[in-house]
Amino acid sequence: MALDHAILVSLLEQPGSGYELARRFERSIGYFWTATHQQIYRVLKRMEGDGLLDVREVPQQGRPDKKEYSVAGPGRAALAQWLRDPIEPESLRHDLAVKIRGAAFDDPAALVREVERHHRAHSGRLAHYLAGESRDFTGPGAPAPLDAGQELQHVVLRGGIAYERMTIAWLDDVLETLHRITARGPGA
């Protein structure tokens, strides 16, 4: 149940409403943990009920009021406890790998389009991450030296960049392999 903790981290970095959190989960923290607004509202309500979060109703003009959440003392303690609990190194859930193995029982050539789509998607993400890295950490406008929080955000982003680069290289390998086995014909 790491959504709770992802929300705690995000609210410690910056308090905000459920709606704002939902948008952060589309970028930034969402690069390595996803959540929809329905989930977020549900969890915020529960965490508030458990005393982990404080709420403040913020009236706004020209927009609906919002509830600004921030981390309460017990929430901070819960995060600290979680940081001390070991977690299991996670295993992959990779649909595309299942498809690739499944292609042996169908038409491997039909997968080329799909793999190319994924290749484009990952290239797009990589470009996006690199732009963010330059903007926030390595570019001319970025703060230097970085504080501890920024260093940690940066190393997480470097992980995302490494992941996308690795994935793109692997998808190239997959495409090459698909071409190789289809070139020699279905009977080989």
Added chain:
Amino acid sequence: MALDHAILVSLLEQPGSGYELARRFERSIGYFWTATHQQIYRVLKRMEGDGLLDVREVPQQGRPDKKEYSVAGPGRAALAQWLRDPIEPESLRHDLAVKIRGAAFDDPAALVREVERHHRAHSGRLAHYLAGESRDFTGPGAPAPLDAGQELQHVVLRGGIAYERMTIAWLDDVLETLHRITARGPGA
């Protein structure tokens, strides 16, 4: 719902019982898709009810009888259809990244142990994958040339190897970063 399809692929590669499938999901296909036996039995029953699988009761001596499942015609068609449906490039779910960002609000040094544990786990997996690669695909006892199915299994395994190598390198980066920010003291 890719568990269904992972099961179809695995049963096409080799028919087997729920128990055998559960063990395959601890290695092989389990490298990129996990499932417990409870899940597998539930899904097998449903898929059999839907006519996607055939069952054969196999009596055994000295062991409980088993139900050997194999893919029926409609199951093969369902897999072919799924292979044609585009899937979304998946997003990561990376607890450790959440922890790393969260460490900014606690003690970053306390994470070193945890990161080292993950490093060891991934190194172990890499060694395991490399042994499998040598045994099945590149070593002296491996078949050559590989058929299409083997080529596809190999490229998926290369993906796992690339993932573990990338992860290990990133964890080195994380450790270095943690040391750097703790060396300069909590107030920096």
Added chain:
DNA sequence: AACCCCATGTAACGGGTTACATGATTCT
């Protein structure tokens, strides 16, 4: 005697996804 392996299951719970719903404001 204790424990692991083979083999199959049920039950309960919780998290994630999808669909639906509301309503004001701002932009094209």
Added chain:
DNA sequence: AGAATCATGTAACCCGTTACATGGGGTT
């Protein structure tokens, strides 16, 4: 006029996880 943005929610469903249950056979 229509679409997008801000903002919050309910409801239903499915999937995954955890715990519990059974029972024979082999191993230490």
